[in-house]
Amino acid sequence: MALRDVHVAGFAQLPNRMNLDDYDEAEMVQEITAKALADAGLERSDVGFTCSGSNDYVMGRPFSFAMAIDGLGAWPPIRESHVEMDGAWALYEAYVRLQHGDVDVALVYGFGKSSLGSVDAVHTLELDPYSLAPLGVDPHAMAAMQARLLIESGETTEAKLAHISCRSRRDGNKNPNAPHADEADADALLADPYVREPLRAHDLPVRTDGASCVVLRVGGGGPRIRGIAHIIDAHQPGFRDLTTSASATKALAAAGGAGGVTVAELHAPYTSQEVILIKALGLGEDVTINPSGGAHAACTPMVAGLTRIGEAALAVRNGAPAALGHATSGPLLQHNMICVLEAE
Amino acid sequence: MNERCAVIGIGQTQYAAKRGDVSMPGLVREAAKRALEDAGLTWADIDAVVLGKAPDMFEGVVQPELFMAGALGAVGKSMIRVHTAGSVGGSTAVVASHLVSSGVHKRVLTVAYEKQSESNAMWALSQRFPFNPPVMAGAGGYFAPIIRAYMARTDAPDHIGLKVAVKDRQNAALNPLAHLQMPDITEEMVRASPMLWDPVRYLETCPSSDGACAMIFSSDGSEVDNPAWVLSTAMRSEPMLFPGRDEVNPRAGADCATSAYKDAGITPDQLDCAEIYVPFSWYEPMWLENLHLFESGWKAIDAGHTHLGGKLPINMSGGVLSSNPIGASGMIRFAEAARQVRGTADKHQVDGAKLAMGHAYGGGSQFFSMWIVGQERP
Numbered sequence: 001m002a003l004r005d006v007h008v009a010g011f012a013q014l015p016n017r018m019n020l021d022d023y024d025e026a027e028m029v030q031e032i033t034a035k036a037l038a039d040a041g042l043e044r045s046d047v048g049f050t051c052s053g054s055n056d057y058v059m060g061r062p063f064s065f066a067m068a069i070d071g072l073g074a075w076p077p078i079r080e081s082h083v084e085m086d087g088a089w090a091l092y093e094a095y096v097r098l099q100h101g102d103v104d105v106a107l108v109y110g111f112g113k114s115s116l117g118s119v120d121a122v123h124t125l126e127l128d129p130y131s132l133a134p135l136g137v138d139p140h141a142m143a144a145m146q147a148r149l150l151i152e153s154g155e156t157t158e159a160k161l162a163h164i165s166c167r168s169r170r171d172g173n174k175n176p177n178a179p180h181a182d183e184a185d186a187d188a189l190l191a192d193p194y195v196r197e198p199l200r201a202h203d204l205p206v207r208t209d210g211a212s213c214v215v216l217r218v219g220g221g222g223p224r225i226r227g228i229a230h231i232i233d234a235h236q237p238g239f240r241d242l243t244t245s246a247s248a249t250k251a252l253a254a255a256g257g258a259g260g261v262t263v264a265e266l267h268a269p270y271t272s273q274e275v276i277l278i279k280a281l282g283l284g285e286d287v288t289i290n291p292s293g294g295a296h297a298a299c300t301p302m303v304a305g306l307t308r309i310g311e312a313a314l315a316v317r318n319g320a321p322a323a324l325g326h327a328t329s330g331p332l333l334q335h336n337m338i339c340v341l342e343a344e
Numbered sequence: 345m346n347e348r349c350a351v352i353g354i355g356q357t358q359y360a361a362k363r364g365d366v367s368m369p370g371l372v373r374e375a376a377k378r379a380l381e382d383a384g385l386t387w388a389d390i391d392a393v394v395l396g397k398a399p400d401m402f403e404g405v406v407q408p409e410l411f412m413a414g415a416l417g418a419v420g421k422s423m424i425r426v427h428t429a430g431s432v433g434g435s436t437a438v439v440a441s442h443l444v445s446s447g448v449h450k451r452v453l454t455v456a457y458e459k460q461s462e463s464n465a466m467w468a469l470s471q472r473f474p475f476n477p478p479v480m481a482g483a484g485g486y487f488a489p490i491i492r493a494y495m496a497r498t499d500a501p502d503h504i505g506l507k508v509a510v511k512d513r514q515n516a517a518l519n520p521l522a523h524l525q526m527p528d529i530t531e532e533m534v535r536a537s538p539m540l541w542d543p544v545r546y547l548e549t550c551p552s553s554d555g556a557c558a559m560i561f562s563s564d565g566s567e568v569d570n571p572a573w574v575l576s577t578a579m580r581s582e583p584m585l586f587p588g589r590d591e592v593n594p595r596a597g598a599d600c601a602t603s604a605y606k607d608a609g610i611t612p613d614q615l616d617c618a619e620i621y622v623p624f625s626w627y628e629p630m631w632l633e634n635l636h637l638f639e640s641g642w643k644a645i646d647a648g649h650t651h652l653g654g655k656l657p658i659n660m661s662g663g664v665l666s667s668n669p670i671g672a673s674g675m676i677r678f679a680e681a682a683r684q685v686r687g688t689a690d691k692h693q694v695d696g697a698k699l700a701m702g703h704a705y706g707g708g709s710q711f712f713s714m715w716i717v718g719q720e721r722p
Contacts, residue, residue: 066707097442099448100445232422235412247420
């Protein structure tokens with residue numbers, strides 16, 4: 001049976017900053033949901049389903065979402081759900097929920113704070129607790145292994161990775177929602193020491209605090225979701241080809257392909273992962289990559305993926321015929337979501 | 345809805361204080377394989393996997409769907425991890441059923457688990473945070489004052505909690521998967537057990553369990569002779585810190601029930617049985633009222649209406665009071681409702697059950713999920 005047309009009716013984000021300690025969970029949620037609803041021209045009472053993404057370890061407390069819903073004004077009680085994942089998966093759940101015909105507007109948000117602790121340590125704890133986590137390997141070391149394979153396979157060079165960082169910083173500095181980054185030319189960056197060879201500081205994610213919110217609506221105009229799908233790969237790094245992303249390729253096919261896409265917002269925390277995604281998604285040189293600066297300019301946990309979909313919607317609003325938003329989860333691009341949006 | 349949704353496979357592990365014989369992936373796989381066998385399917389027949397569990401801090405693994413993808417046959421498929429506090433087992437089933445009823449997928453596997461022996465849930469539930477009221481002493485300390493408010497409000501006599509504790513353990517004695525096996529339990533034994541959080545005694549409290557529960561949903565139910573049809577699903581949430589709340593009779597729970605009955609096209613008196621989330625014995629009378637099942641919950645219990653063979657049997661499986669792998673506890677309620685209408689509940693089967701309800705709640709009595717399942721295709 002045909003699926004209902006779902007549109008991105010509104011999008012808002014808190015500026016991604018190194019430290020947003022003025023906000024607790026409820027305050028973040030209150031502000032972004034109000035802004036996104038205003039952007040959509042809708043009221044809180046119009047919302048039929050609410051779904052969020054957050055991570056207890058990132059926020060340093062169990063049930064981090066429970067206090068957050070105090071910022072929603074959830075009275076009378078609301079239809080609501082939560083994923084312990086990036087907000088992009090909350091958007092997917094909301095998209096599925098809207099197919100049932102009884103509700104037409106969904107509010108989706110994600111929030112996270114890198115400043116509360118060590119996001120790297122949290123990522124180490126997502127590794128297999130029997131065979132990988134006890135090694136204490138951090139995400140930078142994992143990514144370095146992947147980047148090494150990529151360079152050895154001839155897909156990229158350290159200099160090309162530095163250029164990705166330069167472009168991301170330049171674009172990020174034009175985006176008021178990304179933190180300021182010192183701009184330097186690639187040669188200067190390449191003089192820096194390795195953090196985990198072959199990765200230098202400029203290849204690593206910029207860990208930020210933030211929150212974003214998307215309002216989905218059946219009908220009513222705005223960028224239309226042409227296709228959305230997500231696929232998970234094997235967890236163990238030795239079980240898959242790390243120089244590509246089979247799950248991203250498959251998710252794009254399941255989402256109906258990238259035809260007509262002129263802008264792609266990729267959730268690539270490491271510069272090397274942008275190279276992998278561009279290849280896995282078959283994006284040509286005519287596709288503008290990460291005009292927002294991307295996740296490489298601001299990488300807020302549980303938010304960066306949802307923000308990519310929101311930024312893709314903004315690209316369509318700004319004239320792109322179609323745009324692709326990508327979200328990832330897990331070590332080394334294990335789990336990938338593709339959302340293709342198009343102008344009506 | 346674009347499609348129907350039928351429960352065609354159910355699998356559960358043995359529930360126990362410590363399943364030292366299996367890893368976490370081993371535990372979920374045990375339940376998932378039993379569900380596949382029940383449905384007569386293989387891993388290749390599944391389109392997507394939805395995993396649920398309570399806080400990651402219970403086992404110390406962040407986003408465990410990532411490392412369990414292989415064990416659950418999800419590699420190359422889509423996978424979602426749901427977390428809605430104690431209601432999560434129910435919510436996970438609802439989210440998974442929606443993947444089918446929306447028309448997005450044909451067959452979906454859903455699994456919920458907790459391996460509480462990996463850590464100490466009391467610790468994870470009792471942390472203090474700046475600018476927030478402390479929720480000390482775990483869940484029991486949080487809920488005991490609410491129970492006392494119920495007793496004061498309704499003049500419920502003290503023995504009601506004892507009766508529920510005995511009834512659920514007698515039911516558990518009919519269910520070989522149940523963690524607590526106490527066939528000879530009496531009200532006097534419960535009364536003599538230590539007072540933990542007045543008025544909640546040790547034997548009026550749920551255990552900490554390891555375990556997993558799995559179900560398989562399909563859009564046409566043709567895979568088996570006796571599918572359980574999902575007639576309605578409902579979820580409601582309300583804020584934790586809101587002075588207008590009534591935590592004894594939460595509006596989110598009442599609204600959730602109203603919506604579930606309405607969407608199923610039934611009235612509560614048509615139900616043949618129900619599995620509701622009762623982690624402390626007194627929550628049975630409270631939820632009986634909140635879910636519009638009886639005007640006075642405690643009087644219904646006192647009259648024996650909720651026993652097997654009574655007017656409306658409640659928690660035939662032994663309930664949360666007999667097995668409590670927290671993240672799975674909601675799904676076990678939903679699965680038992682489905683077993684009843686499929687006629688596969690063995691010794692705890694309610695004769696001729698055609699309509700059953702499953703219910704879960706979580707957080708500070710603020711997150712609710714429910715479904716109603718039936719024998720007849722809607």
